[in-house]
Amino acid sequence: MNKRNRLKAEDWLKQGLETLDNEGIHKVNVEYLARQLGVTKGSFYWHFKNHETLIREMLNYWARTLTINVIERSIQDSKDAREIFFKLITIITTEKVGRYEVAIRAYARHDKKARSTIRKVDQQRLLFITGLFTDMNFKQADAEVRARLALYYQVAEQGIFLKESKQKSKDLLKQRFDLLTTNHESIDKPGC
Amino acid sequence: MNKRNRLKAEDWLKQGLETLDNEGIHKVNVEYLARQLGVTKGSFYWHFKNHETLIREMLNYWARTLTINVIERSIQDSKDAREIFFKLITIITTEKVGRYEVAIRAYARHDKKARSTIRKVDQQRLLFITGLFTDMNFKQADAEVRARLALYYQVAEQGIFLKESKQKSKDLLKQRFDLLTTNHESIDKPGC
DNA sequence: ACTGCAACATACGCGTCCGTATGTTATAAA
DNA sequence: TTTATAACATACGGACGCGTATGTTGCAGT
Numbered sequence: 397m398n399k400r401n402r403l404k405a406e407d408w409l410k411q412g413l414e415t416l417d418n419e420g421i422h423k424v425n426v427e428y429l430a431r432q433l434g435v436t437k438g439s440f441y442w443h444f445k446n447h448e449t450l451i452r453e454m455l456n457y458w459a460r461t462l463t464i465n466v467i468e469r470s471i472q473d474s475k476d477a478r479e480i481f482f483k484l485i486t487i488i489t490t491e492k493v494g495r496y497e498v499a500i501r502a503y504a505r506h507d508k509k510a511r512s513t514i515r516k517v518d519q520q521r522l523l524f525i526t527g528l529f530t531d532m533n534f535k536q537a538d539a540e541v542r543a544r545l546a547l548y549y550q551v552a553e554q555g556i557f558l559k560e561s562k563q564k565s566k567d568l569l570k571q572r573f574d575l576l577t578t579n580h581e582s583i584d585k586p587g588c
Numbered sequence: 589m590n591k592r593n594r595l596k597a598e599d600w601l602k603q604g605l606e607t608l609d610n611e612g613i614h615k616v617n618v619e620y621l622a623r624q625l626g627v628t629k630g631s632f633y634w635h636f637k638n639h640e641t642l643i644r645e646m647l648n649y650w651a652r653t654l655t656i657n658v659i660e661r662s663i664q665d666s667k668d669a670r671e672i673f674f675k676l677i678t679i680i681t682t683e684k685v686g687r688y689e690v691a692i693r694a695y696a697r698h699d700k701k702a703r704s705t706i707r708k709v710d711q712q713r714l715l716f717i718t719g720l721f722t723d724m725n726f727k728q729a730d731a732e733v734r735a736r737l738a739l740y741y742q743v744a745e746q747g748i749f750l751k752e753s754k755q756k757s758k759d760l761l762k763q764r765f766d767l768l769t770t771n772h773e774s775i776d777k778p779g780c
Numbered sequence: 781a782c783t784g785c786a787a788c789a790t791a792c793g794c795g796t797c798c799g800t801a802t803g804t805t806a807t808a809a810a
Numbered sequence: 811t812t813t814a815t816a817a818c819a820t821a822c823g824g825a826c827g828c829g830t831a832t833g834t835t836g837c838a839g840t
Contacts, residue, residue: 402787420698422614425827437829438789447828502694506612594806594817617797629799630819638799 403433405443409457412450417499424451455513458496463520466493477531481546482573484525488550489569497551521547532577542576595625597635601649604642609691616643647705650688655712658685669723673738674765676717680742681761689742713739724769738764 411433416424426440426447433439444450470484488494504510522543529539549572603625608616618632618639625631636642662676680686696702714735721731741764 418698421612426829427827435787436789437827439787441829442787499697502697505691505694506610618799619797627817628819629797631817633799634817639797 403435403439403443405453406457407433408440408443408450409454412454413458413496413499416454416503417496420499421503424454426450451507452509455500455510458500459513459517462493462496463517467520467524477528478577481525481528481532481577484528485546485550485569485573494550501551518547546572546576595627595631595635597645598649599625600632600635600642601646604646605650605688605691608646608695609688612691613695616646618642643699644701647692647702650692651705651709654685654688655709659712659716669720670769673717673720673724673769676720677738677742677761677765686742710739 408429411429412424415429415432426437430437430440440450444453466484466487469487470480474480474483500510501514504514522540525543525546526536526540529542530536532539534542600621603621604616607621607624618629622629622632632642636645658676658679661679662672666672666675692702693706696706714732717735717738718728718732721734722728724731726734
């Protein structure tokens, strides 16, 4: 909230994503969001041109906070690629940042701009994670396969699997990490 | 179509599922479906009580044709469990029968009855496939793990992975089949 | 105290969708 | 040929969502 309890555009974006995740795209309409925020439509059309703009900015907001922000946080206080990768999948798995993933992919099935956003996000992620694996001395092709495995897993985990206990989630994360970061047959050591 | 080009309830259900898959749940409304079928609402309310009934019957129709029907077809002309399993994943992967899978799961995120339907379908599938693996002499616990892997894969394949060529899809199917149906360490042979 | 403006609220017309009530038509049965 | 009815079409009232036009309010600066 802003000063005097008045709203910023970001408050509408957050509420939009929250509602998309909780109740579906059909509930992401101007009047319903206004009711949830305790204001009227007049407020909305002050901050946004129209409904379409809201959706577009929601997608951009999600893409920004989810890719750049998470990547930057993973890099901070990490000394090497292995550590960055571990922090990355930990953040995605344990924090709420991955919550909107499934909802947005579901919406993107029938929205061209959403699909475009997701493609860009996926490519950014893939490039970054592939880079981490090459930094771990994996060959380029192998690095990309491992990056894809990590990426697809993170996406599918939220959409398909039943919710596990916190301890089991941690165990699975560790196993996944070990599997993906160790394979001595395909490693590309400069000394050999 | 029926005699004299008039519609059956099933025609509405099919069009409903098609529209759900192609354009999303918000397009699955009475007047839009009527336009697509070349009739008016009067026809709809002859065949169905209301919109809610349509959705419910769509889910039931999907559950029937997808679980029972596919299972029965897999069994036909198969001599053992291995063959049934291969036919099953072949049908799901190559035919259009798996097309509505992702759309319905997306819709189920915010519809209680849809979630209930999916749970039942998943359980039926899991029971059946687990039975196939126990018939292949895998131990109960191992059979269930393999069944889950097969099941989750079939679901995730449609929603996440990029579309591969027909040849690559066939190769992947074969590899998946081999991996899941052979593991001599955990096999439970009566003779040993 | 007065003014200006950001951030709303209110009121309206419009289109779309729902569900109902009632009118229409082609065909099968008599 | 008449009749009954299945399968529609038409017309309506109401709810809801969009976007616009305009009215209102509280604070910030002077």
